[in-house]
Structure formats: structure tokens, C-alpha cells
Amino acid sequence: MTAPTLDRADHEAQHSAALARQYCTFWVDGLHFGISVEHVQEVLRYQQMTGVPCAPEAVLGLINLRGQIVTALDLRCRLGLPSRGADELPMNVIVRSRGEVVSLLVDDIGDVMDADEFTLQPAPANMPATVQDVVTGVLPLADSILLVLDADAAVDVSSTEPNPGGPS
Amino acid sequence: MNDDEIVTEFLVESHENLDQLDRDLVELEQSPGSRELLSSIFRTIHTIKGTSGFLAFGRLERLTHHGEDLLSRLRDQKMTMTADVASVLLQMVDTVRALLDSIEQSGADTDDSVPVEDVVTVLERVLAGESIGEEVAATTPAPVEIAEIAPLAEDVAPTAGEDTQPATAVTMPAVAPVPAPVPAPAVAAPVEPPTALSPTPAEAEHTMDEEGTARRGVVDASVRVDIDVLDGLVQLVGELVLTRNQILQRTDATTAAAADAELVRAAQRLDLVASELQESVMRTRMQPIGQVWSKMPRIVRDLAHQLGREVNLEMEGHETELDRSLLEALKGPLTHLVRNSLDHGIEPPADRDALGKVRAGRLHLRAFHESGQVVIEITDDGRGIDPARIGEFAVTRGVVSREQLARMEPREVLDLIFRPGFSTAEQVTNVSGRGVGMDVVRTSIERIGGSVDMVSVVGQGTTCRVRIPLTLAIIPALVVGEGGERYAIPQANLVELVRLEGEEQRLAVDVLAGAPVLRLRGRLLPLVSLAEALGGERIDGEALTVVVVQADDTTFGLCVEEVHDTQEIVVKPIGRQLKALPMYAGATIMGDGRVSLILDVAGIARDRVLVSAGHHVPEVRSSRVDSRALLVLEVAAGRRAALPLTAVSRLEEFSIDRIERTGSAEVVQYRDGILPLVRLAPAIGLTESPPRDGQIAVVVHEDAGRRVGIVIDRVLDVVEEAVVPTEVGRRNGVLGSAVVQDKVTDLVDLEAVVGPLMAASSAPSLAGAR
Numbered sequence: 001m002t003a004p005t006l007d008r009a010d011h012e013a014q015h016s017a018a019l020a021r022q023y024c025t026f027w028v029d030g031l032h033f034g035i036s037v038e039h040v041q042e043v044l045r046y047q048q049m050t051g052v053p054c055a056p057e058a059v060l061g062l063i064n065l066r067g068q069i070v071t072a073l074d075l076r077c078r079l080g081l082p083s084r085g086a087d088e089l090p091m092n093v094i095v096r097s098r099g100e101v102v103s104l105l106v107d108d109i110g111d112v113m114d115a116d117e118f119t120l121q122p123a124p125a126n127m128p129a130t131v132q133d134v135v136t137g138v139l140p141l142a143d144s145i146l147l148v149l150d151a152d153a154a155v156d157v158s159s160t161e162p163n164p165g166g167p168s
Numbered sequence: 169m170n171d172d173e174i175v176t177e178f179l180v181e182s183h184e185n186l187d188q189l190d191r192d193l194v195e196l197e198q199s200p201g202s203r204e205l206l207s208s209i210f211r212t213i214h215t216i217k218g219t220s221g222f223l224a225f226g227r228l229e230r231l232t233h234h235g236e237d238l239l240s241r242l243r244d245q246k247m248t249m250t251a252d253v254a255s256v257l258l259q260m261v262d263t264v265r266a267l268l269d270s271i272e273q274s275g276a277d278t279d280d281s282v283p284v285e286d287v288v289t290v291l292e293r294v295l296a297g298e299s300i301g302e303e304v305a306a307t308t309p310a311p312v313e314i315a316e317i318a319p320l321a322e323d324v325a326p327t328a329g330e331d332t333q334p335a336t337a338v339t340m341p342a343v344a345p346v347p348a349p350v351p352a353p354a355v356a357a358p359v360e361p362p363t364a365l366s367p368t369p370a371e372a373e374h375t376m377d378e379e380g381t382a383r384r385g386v387v388d389a390s391v392r393v394d395i396d397v398l399d400g401l402v403q404l405v406g407e408l409v410l411t412r413n414q415i416l417q418r419t420d421a422t423t424a425a426a427a428d429a430e431l432v433r434a435a436q437r438l439d440l441v442a443s444e445l446q447e448s449v450m451r452t453r454m455q456p457i458g459q460v461w462s463k464m465p466r467i468v469r470d471l472a473h474q475l476g477r478e479v480n481l482e483m484e485g486h487e488t489e490l491d492r493s494l495l496e497a498l499k500g501p502l503t504h505l506v507r508n509s510l511d512h513g514i515e516p517p518a519d520r521d522a523l524g525k526v527r528a529g530r531l532h533l534r535a536f537h538e539s540g541q542v543v544i545e546i547t548d549d550g551r552g553i554d555p556a557r558i559g560e561f562a563v564t565r566g567v568v569s570r571e572q573l574a575r576m577e578p579r580e581v582l583d584l585i586f587r588p589g590f591s592t593a594e595q596v597t598n599v600s601g602r603g604v605g606m607d608v609v610r611t612s613i614e615r616i617g618g619s620v621d622m623v624s625v626v627g628q629g630t631t632c633r634v635r636i637p638l639t640l641a642i643i644p645a646l647v648v649g650e651g652g653e654r655y656a657i658p659q660a661n662l663v664e665l666v667r668l669e670g671e672e673q674r675l676a677v678d679v680l681a682g683a684p685v686l687r688l689r690g691r692l693l694p695l696v697s698l699a700e701a702l703g704g705e706r707i708d709g710e711a712l713t714v715v716v717v718q719a720d721d722t723t724f725g726l727c728v729e730e731v732h733d734t735q736e737i738v739v740k741p742i743g744r745q746l747k748a749l750p751m752y753a754g755a756t757i758m759g760d761g762r763v764s765l766i767l768d769v770a771g772i773a774r775d776r777v778l779v780s781a782g783h784h785v786p787e788v789r790s791s792r793v794d795s796r797a798l799l800v801l802e803v804a805a806g807r808r809a810a811l812p813l814t815a816v817s818r819l820e821e822f823s824i825d826r827i828e829r830t831g832s833a834e835v836v837q838y839r840d841g842i843l844p845l846v847r848l849a850p851a852i853g854l855t856e857s858p859p860r861d862g863q864i865a866v867v868v869h870e871d872a873g874r875r876v877g878i879v880i881d882r883v884l885d886v887v888e889e890a891v892v893p894t895e896v897g898r899r900n901g902v903l904g905s906a907v908v909q910d911k912v913t914d915l916v917d918l919e920a921v922v923g924p925l926m927a928a929s930s931a932p933s934l935a936g937a938r
Contacts, residue, residue, distance in 0.1 A: 050653060050755075050763040052746060053702035059745050062755055062763040067407030069755045069763055071743035100743055157745050 023139075025110035025146060026093055029081040031131075032110065032144045039095045039151040043109055046089035047072075058157045060105055065094065072103040073155060080130035095151045102155040113146075115139055120148060172275075177462035178219050179272050185212045186268075189261055196249070203243060209257075210239040215466070216264065222469045225277040227284045228267045234291040235260040241295070256287075256294050263287045395492070398453055405442075405449045406738035412442040413759040454489035457535045457544070460499055461486055467503060468531060471510045478517045478528035479510060485535035490542045494636055497616045498544075501609040505546045505632050506531070508606070513550030513630050523627070525549070541618075544634040553624040555581040562587070571799060571813045582622050586610040614719075614770075617643065617660050645737045645766065647758075648715060649730035650698045654764045656737050656756055661769040663716040663723060665731060673712045675861050686714060686725045690821050695725045696776045698767075701751055719770035726772070735759075739766060750775045798915075799867070800908060802881040804854035808913040810906075811878070815918050817870035819883060821863050833925070836866075836877065843868070844925045845877045851921045852901035852914060857881055869922055876922045885909065 023034030024043070049061030049072055058077040063070050072092065076083055084090060090105035120137040127135070134153040139146040189212045196205045217232035238257065241247040263282060270279035412435075417423075419435040461483050472479040490498075514520075514529030521527055532547040555578045562568050562584040573581065586606045613620045618636035637643060637660065645656035646665075666688065668676050676687050677695065684695040693716065697706040706727075714725040737756040742765075746752060750771035758764050798810040826836045827845065834845040845866065849856040866877040897905035903915045 048762060050765070052749070052752070052765065053651070053704060054749055054751065055746055062742070062765075064757050064761055064763050067410055067740075067757060069740045069742055069757070071745050073745070098744075102743060102745075155745070 021115050022112055023115055023146065023148065024093065024112050026091070026106040027108040027110060028075045028079065028106050031079075031081075032141075032146050033075075033106070033149050034113070034115070034139070034146045035093065035095060035104075035149045035151055035154075037112060039097065041094040041096050041101060044092040044094060044103075047092055047103075056157045060090075063092065063103055065101065065103075068101060070094065070101050070103050072105055073157060074105045075154070076105075076107075078130075078154060078157060079134065080128055095155065097151045097155045100155070104154060113141075115146070118146075123147070174462070174465060175223060175271065175275070177458055178223060179268055181462060182216050182219075182264075182268055185215065186261065186265055188212060193254070193258060193261065196254070201249070203245075206239060206243040210236065210243050213239060213260075213264075218466050218470070220277075222465050225267070225271060227277045227282075228264065228271070231260065231263060231267065231284050231288060234288050234295070235264075238291055238295055253294060256290055259287055260291060393452070398449075401449050402453065405446050406740075408442050409446055410738060410757045410759075410761075412438055414761050417759050450491075451489075453492045455492050455495050456486060457488045457490060457495065457498075457542070458486040459495060460502055461533060461535075463499070463503070464506060464533060467506060468510065471507060475510060476516055477510055477514050479514060479531050480528050481531050481533070483533045488535035488537060488542060490636065494542075494616050494618075497612060498634075498636065501612050501620075501634070502544065502546070504606075504609050505634070506533070509546055509548040509550065509630065509632070513548035513552075515551055538635075541635045541637055544636070545631055546634075547629060547631040549629040552626040552628055552630050553582055553585070553622065554626045558582060558584055569813070571816060574813075574816050574818050579623075582624060585622070586620070617658070619660065643737060643739060644734055645756075646715065646734050647732040647764070648698070648728040649732060650702065650728055651704060654732060654758060654762075655698070655728075656735070656764055656766045657715060657717065657726070657769065658753070658766065659734065661717045661719050663718050666714040666716060666725070667711065668714070669711040673710075677712065684727075687821075688716070688725075693723060693725045695727055696772060697727045699727075699729070701726070701772050701776050717769045719773050722770075722773040724773060726767075726769075737764075737766070798908065800884040800913060801848070801867070802884050803852070803857075804849040805857040805881070807849075807854055808884065808908070808911055809848065809852065809880075809902075809916050810908055810913045811867065811916050811918065815869050816867050817875070818868040820866045820868055820877070822866060822877075824862050824864055827864070838868075838875070838877070841875070843875050843877045845879050846921060846925055847879045848916070848921065849881075852916060853899050869918070876925045878922065 022037045024037050024040045025032060025034045027033070044065075047063040047065075049063050051061045052059055058073050060072045060074045060077075063072050074083075074090070075081075084107065088107065090107065091109050092103040093106055093109070094101060094103050096102075118139040118141065120139060123132050123135045123138055125132075131147070134150055135147045136150045137148050139148060189209055192205050192209050192212075196202060196209065199205070213232050213235050217229055217236055220228040220232060235257065238247070238253070238260075242249055242253065247253065263284060266282045267277045267279070267284070270282055271277050415435050416439055419428075419432050464483065465481055468479055468481045471477070509531055510529075514531065515523070515525075517527040520529065530547075530549045532545070534545045534547070536543055559568075559573045559576070559581045562581075563570050563573055567584055567587045568576075576584075586609070610620050613634055613636065616636055618634060620632065620634045622630060622632050624630040644659040646659060646662055647654050647656050649655075666686070678685050678687065678692075684697075686693045686695050695714065700706045707729075713728050713731055715728055715731070716723065716725050735758075739754045740756055742752060742755050751768055753766045753768035753771070755763050755765050799813050799816050800808060800810050803809050820838070822836050827834050828836065830842070834847075835842045836845060837843070843866075845864075847856055864879050865882050866879055867883075869876050869878060894904050894906060897912075897914055901917050901920045903917045905912050905914050907913070
């Protein structure tokens with residue numbers, strides 16, 4: 001995006017103040033995920049999407065983010081979790097990965113949290129491979145376990161599902 | 169383009185080159201052995217020499233010629249770079265500048281105040297290996313002072329206009345950083361200070377130029393802007409335009425907001441301003457095609473020389489502007505087309521004499537704007553392209569099959585030269601035979617959204633017409649609807665829209681082995697349903713809307729649910745996740761803010777027509793044609809017969825109304841002649857089936873200038889498998905039967921069927937036939 005907007009500038013200001021150990025958290029199928037705030041550009045409510053026929057299953061559509069076309073990926077599908085009910089509208093976590101902006105569709109947004117006092121542990125080996133692939137580790141918090149998402153891995157769907165409608 | 173323009177172009181280019189040369193020379197003094205730098209300097213001087221020769225600037229040519237000699241020795245390491253040599257080179261460069269200035273002011277290089285001969289003498293002496301230390305010191309006294317006081321450049325400048333003193337001094341500031349007259353081996357240090365003193369030496373230089381020389385001033389009345397900044401601006405304006413569209417929609421008379429008169433007025437102002445802004449920003453990226461034209465005299469001159477041709481180059485539309493990136497992308501293809509014209513088009517002078525043409529061929533380059541596109545025409549008055557030869561060649565090269573060729577219009581045959589694997593050069597010459605075929609030309613032009621086609625008259629010449637969009641960022645597109653979403657089809661791919669309702673649809677659409685085809689004015693177009701192309705189900709409705717599209721060499725019908733309207737859309741890239749999908753070229757944002765995908769017509773063609781449904785598009789499978797190829801026909805309601813493909817010259821369809829009678833024979837008027845018809849079914853002992861849809865399908869057989877039309881039910885296929893004829897079924901008109909594609913097929917005895925008619929038939933032209 002060549003057009004820095006006010007929103008984005010705000011976010012960047014926040015980011016620069018934030019530490020790398022801060023996570024933007026969200027919920028997907030009851031799981032508590034966190035993604036480093038450095039990667040997160042902004043969080044948006046449900047946006048109207050344009051479907052992309054023949055796209056990998058995880059691609060739910062394209063959204064218009066202030067003139068920029070952003071691919072929206074369904075994290076449930078990406079993680080191999082059961083799909084969202086028809087009446088539940090996902091939220092957009094807009095992340096930047098390798099120079100591109102991608103929206104991750106999640107169920108609900110949590111807080112931004114400081115994880116300084118917690119130690120990152122490897123993901124439990126018995127988690128499904130589809131989840132382990134995109135998780136760099138877990139943070140055992142007091143009331144939940146935060147799965148730390150690897151933004152680059154999460155937005156990479158072209159290689160995992162080259163065919164439309166293929167098994168995810 | 170007149171001579172003045174060529175000269176101006178030459179001056180601008182040379183000044184740019186000299187700036188580069190100065191930098192190179194400075195660097196060269198720091199690394200005297202650098203072949204790369206020497207080559208670069210050599211090229212610059214060589215270019216100036218070439219063009220000055222072309223423009224008949226004798227003194228400039230003579231000077232650069234000697235300079236070139238010296239440089240080539242240095243480059244080939246026959247001489248070593250010494251301070252002496254460096255000084256002489258710099259002196260040569262200064263003198264070149266002086267001559268250029270003189271040309272700029274007086275239009276000629278004959279200004280005696282420029283000491284060309286002195287420098288040439290020095291160059292000759294250096295070439296002869298003599299030491300020239302004292303001359304250098306003597307002939308270039310001025311630069312030292314100017315070099316030391318670069319900021320004073322402007323004070324020096326006014327004298328340039330008078331041009332009374334040796335012009336060497338005038339142009340020195342540009343060369344200032346070079347410690348030219350320092351006889352000692354070059355030291356890096358002295359080079360830096362002047363640069364450091366004036367942080368923008370280019371600007372200082374420009375200022376001086378503007379005051380000194382009015383003409384170059386015009387060219388330099390510009391600011392260099394990073395292209396990224398411009399690209400960013402273009403993108404922002406694109407977004408602004410989209411936002412404006414949204415606002416306009418909301419303030420439409422039908423909406424509630426329309427009640428607010430102030431808002432409506434503001435929206436209208438926004439509309440105007442945004443449009444103007446868009447135009448202006450687009451203009452910043454525009455550059456005249458003259459930049460490419462200016463290279464042509466040289467290329468043409470060299471080529472003509474090399475190929476032994478005499479050519480008059482004419483150029484027109486020099487000022488036609490187009491997007492900078494497009495201009496860049498055009499250079500290669502245009503150069504190639506010009507080469508082609510000289511190599512294959514314009515004949516050698518002796519041949520032209522023999523043909524009664526003017527000895528010198530005419531090569532005309534013309535650029536102009538037409539309906540939002542830039543059109544570039546390259547016309548020669550050479551031998552033209554003979555479709556028959558092209559067709560023959562294409563068949564032998566396996567580019568098309570003979571059967572396909574038979575169905576092609578002459579224009580389509582010409583188009584074959586753009587196919588991959590086709591090279592027009594009968595013998596590869598070192599001019600055109602560079603491994604860059606016309607297919608590459610077409611590909612590179614299509615990549616920038618353009619198209620290229622050729623018109624040729626044998627013996628009279630060829631015109632190659634290149635059409636390119638003004639800009640890539642905003643394109644006109646047709647918006648269609650499918651499955652509740654809208655898709656944009658770039659206008660460049662559109663051929664026409666066809667809507668078929670009820671009965672029409674039944675008549676015009678046939679389904680061949682599950683593949684729908686559309687009969688459109690005698691041609692069969694493969695139909696692709698957009699729904700299917702997008703991985704969905706085709707829904708057959710009462711009406712059919714077909715968008716006839718074209719990409720690469722394929723034309724096909726895209727069946728869509730709805731057609732909306734034509735819009736200017738801003739092309740935006742789509743994410744990495746979707747790059748692998750061939751059917752999308754990008755995305756855009758519609759007036760209502762929703763995203764729509766832009767269809768990649770070529771991608772859909774590759775994805776659908778040519779790959780998965782190859783059996784009804786013979787282009788793919790019959791890459792090699794052998795003489796045993798058979799055209800398999802249906803006759804007498806379901807019976808199969810086969811003709812040798814070599815006997816087929818064209819396939820036609822005629823309305824039964826067109827059948828006329830002469831004596832007992834049926835004929836149709838065909839290409840200014842009379843085509844006798846023979847009904848195949850009775851001729852091979854079968855019962856004829858009634859004509860379908862009031863049309864008859866005819867295979868035109870041509871032999872020794874005579875034509876016969878063989879009436880059949882329809883063409884089924886072309887097979888290239890070896891068939892074993894049997895005695896079974898042998899009868900009058902049938903050689904025997906064979907199993908073709910697992911079905912018994914009668915092999916038609918062509919002699920027996922058309923023989924009687926051929927004997928009696930008239931030649932295509934009635935007059936003078938007998």
C-alpha cells in the first residue's frame with residue numbers, strides 16, 4: 001500500500017511504541033490465538049467480500065480496504081477447524097506478511113496483551129498438524145493458553161491447497 | 169518528423185550521453201583499466217558518430233571517428249590509459265560538446281572557432297604513440313579555473329550565447345569535476361570537492377543551459393521525479409477516482425442524499441476536479457514516442473547499409489505521447505518490426521529497379537492517437553507478404569494443419585507469422601534471425617495490453633499496425649454478471665456481444681461431443697460458459713448472452729448471465745494466494761465500493777478451450793499434419809465418409825436460397841465465379857438427408873484453377889491416423905470402407921465424384937476461361 005492513511009499511521013505509531021512481545025489476540029473456534037502486534041495493521045469488523053471462484057478453499061473473498069484489494073483468509077478453514085455458522089460474521093485481523101496485506105477472518109477479537117512475564121513453549125505435539133504448522137509456540141496464561149500464530153505461515157495457502165474444493 | 173526535430177532529438181540525447189560520459193571518464197581515471205567503462209565511453213562516442221554521420225555533421229563525425237579509434241584501442245588493450253591519453257579524450261569530449269552547442273545555435277557544425285582540427289591532430293599523434301603533454305596543457309587552459317569555481321558557472325554562462333570564445337569553455341562546468349589538465353596520474357581526491365560544493369550539480373548545469381541556449385532550455389524545463397513517486401501518485405489518484413464514483417452514486421438523483429443541494433454541488437465539483445487531476449497525473453507519466461523514433465534513423469541507416477538496401481525513412485507523429493512504462497516496453501518490438509521491414513520487406517535496389525519501383529525503399533513510421541489508444545504504423549513499400557507462401561510455410565513448420573489453413577481468411581493466414589515456431593526468414597539472416605520471432609513481438613505487445621496486426625499487398629508493401637493503450641493503470645472494461653458477482657472483461661479483449669433468444673439459440677448453438685459451439689457468420693466459435701470457467705455449473709436458460717472475446721490467437725464465446733455496462737476500471741493486483749489462478753488478471757473496485765475480479769481472457773482460453781476441450785479446437789492436436797490426414801464427414805443422416813484433407817481447399821456454408829440452377833446442375837455464386845455443386849450422398853449411392861436450418865455445408869475442392877463444391881451434412885473431424893482401406897463397400901464413388909475412429913467410414917473416390925463436374929466446370933473467372 002503506497003497510501004499511508006491516518007488509520008494506518010495511528011497503528012504504526014502504536015506499533016512503534018509497542019514491544020515485540022505484545023500480542024494481538026483473537027478467538028477461533030474456542031481457541032485463543034495471538035499474533036505479534038508488529039504484524040497487525042488493524043482490526044476491522046465484518047467487511048463485505050467478493051468471492052473468488054476456484055480459489056483455495058481458505059480464501060473466502062476479497063475486501064476493499066480503502067482502495068486496496070485484500071485477500072481474506074478464513075482461519076478456521078486454514079487451521080482445519082469446523083466452519084463458522086452461517087449467522088456468525090467473522091472479524092478481520094489485517095496482517096502484513098512479506099510485503100502483502102492479508103485479512104485473517106476470526107470469530108472474535110480479544111485484547112492486546114503484554115506477554116513479557118510468560119515464556120514461549122513449543123506447541124504440544126498432539127495438536128493437529130494443520131494447527132501446529134502455523135503456530136510458533138504457546139504461552140500458558142493464567143486463564144487460557146495462547147497459541148502464537150506465525151503470520152507468514154498462516155497466510156500461505158497457495159501451496160497447501162492448489163485445487164478448488166480440495167480436502168483441507 | 170522533419171530534420172530539425174531529428175537534430176533536436178539528437179542534441180538532447182547526445183547531451184544526456186555526454187553527461188554520462190563525464191561520469192564515466194571520472195571513474196575511468198580512478199580505475200584506468202576498466203574495460204566496462206571504456207566500452208561504455210566507446211559506445212557513447214560511437215553513437216554520436218553514427219548519428220552525426222547520418223545527419224551530415226562532417227566535422228563532428230570526423231572528430232568522434234578519431235576519438236572512437238583511440239577508445240577502441242584502449243578497449244582492446246592495444247594502448248594503455250595514461251594521463252596524456254585521458255587528457256586527449258577529455259579534450260575530445262569538450263570539443264564534441266562545443267560542436268553540439270554550435271549545432272544547437274547555428275544548425276551546423278562548421279563553426280571555425282571550435283578547434284576540431286587541432287584535436288584531431290592531437291588524437292592522431294596519440295594514436296601514433298607520440299607524447300603530447302605540452303599541447304594538452306596549451307590547448308585547454310580554461311577548464312582549470314572553472315573547475316575550481318563550479319558555483320560560478322552561472323557567471324560564465326551568458327557568454328555562451330555569444331559563442332565568440334572557444335565553446336570548450338562554455339561547456340566546461342559540466343566536465344568540471346574532471347581534473348582534465350592535470351598531467352600527473354589521476355588522483356581520486358580532486359574529483360570530489362566540486363561535487364560536494366554544489367549538492368545539485370545537475371540543476372546548476374541546467375540553469376546555465378537555459379540561459380545559455382534557448383532550445384535546450386525548453387527540453388530541460390523539467391524536473392526529474394522518481395518514477396516510484398509518480399506511480400504512487402497514479403495509484404492514489406486511482407483511489408480518489410473510485411471514491412468519487414462512490415460519492416457520485418450516493419448523491420445520485422434517486423437517493424435521499426440528493427435532497428442536500430450543497431452536497432450534490434460539492435460532489436459535482438469533486439467529480440470535475442478528480443477527473444482533471446487524474447488526467448494531469450496521467451500526463452506526468454506521458455512521454456513522446458519521439459524518444460523511440462529518435463533511435464530509428466540510426467538503426468535504419470545501419471541496417472540498410474548492412475543489408476545493401478536503400479531506404480528513405482519518414483517519421484510522423486513524433487509528439488504522440490504514451491505512458492512511460494509502455495514506451496519502454498515498446499522499444500524492443502518496434503525495433504524488431506523495423507528490422508523486419510528492412511530485411512523481409514524492402515527489396516535490394518537492383519530488384520526494385522527490375523520491378524520498376526523507385527530504387528530507394530520507403531519506410532514510414534507513424535504514430536497517432538485513436539479512440540483512447542496509441543496507434544503505431546510501420547509501413548514499407550517492399551515485396552509484401554504472400555499469404556500463400558505464409559500458409560505453405562506454416563503447414564510445413566507444423567504451425568497449422570492443412571485443414572485449418574483451408575478454412576482461414578487471407579487475413580488470418582497473415583496472422584500466422586505471429587505464431588510461435590514461425591519464422592518468416594527463409595534463411596536466417598543476422599538481422600532478423602536473432603531468435604526473436606514475431607511471436608515474441610506479439611507477446612510483448614500483448615503483455616502491455618496492446619495488439620498488433622498486419623495488412624499486406626503482395627508486391628506493394630506491408631503495414632504493421634500496433635495498438636496500445638495510453639496507460640495500463642486505468643482501462644475500459646465490460647462488466648458482466650455471473651453467479652451474483654460482477655466481473656470485468658478488458659475492452660482490449662472484446663470482439664462483440666451476441667444475444668440469442670429461444671429459437672435463435674437452438675439454431676446457432678450446436679453441441680459437439682458435449683462441447684458447445686456457436687455458428688457466427690459461417691464460423692464456428694467454441695463456447696465457454698463463464699460459470700463453468702469459474703468452476704461452477706452451466707445453467708442453460710432461454711436466452712444466451714455471448715461475449716465474443718479474443719486473446720492470443722484464440723477467439724471464443726464466453727457465455728455470461730448478464731451484461732452490465734462499460735466502465736473505466738483501475739487495475740489492482742491480487743494477492744499471492746490467488747496468483748496461480750489463470751482466469752483472473754487482477755481486481756478492481758466498483759462504483760459501489762465492492763471488489764470485482766478482472767477476467768484474464770487468455771488465461772481462460774488456456775484453462776478451458778485449448779487444454780481441456782482440445783478435441784473441438786483442432787489447433788492443439790494437429791500440430792503435425794501428414795498427407796494421410798482425412799476429413800471425416802457425415803452424409804445421409806449419420807453415415808460417415810472421408811475425404812483426403814489435401815483435396816479440401818475450404819469449408820463453406822451456403823443458405824439454400826443461394827442455390828441456382830444451370831441446366832441440370834446446381835450451382836452457387838462464389839467468389840466472383842460459379843461453383844458447381846455435387847451432392848455427396850447420391851454420388852456415393854446413399855440417400856440424401858434434408859438440409860438442416862436452411863443451410864448446406866460445402867467442402868470446396870480446388871484443382872488447376874477449377875472449383876467444385878461437395879455438399880455434405882457436416883464435418884465431423886479430422887483424423888490423422890493411418891487407415892487401412894478394405895474392399896468392403898467398394899462401389900461407384902467409394903474406394904472402399906475403412907475403420908476410422910472405431911467406425912466404418914466410406915473412403916470417397918474423389919475422381920469419380922467430382923471428375924465429371926471438374927471437366928465441365930468453369931474456371932473461377934468466367935471471362936477468358938475458354
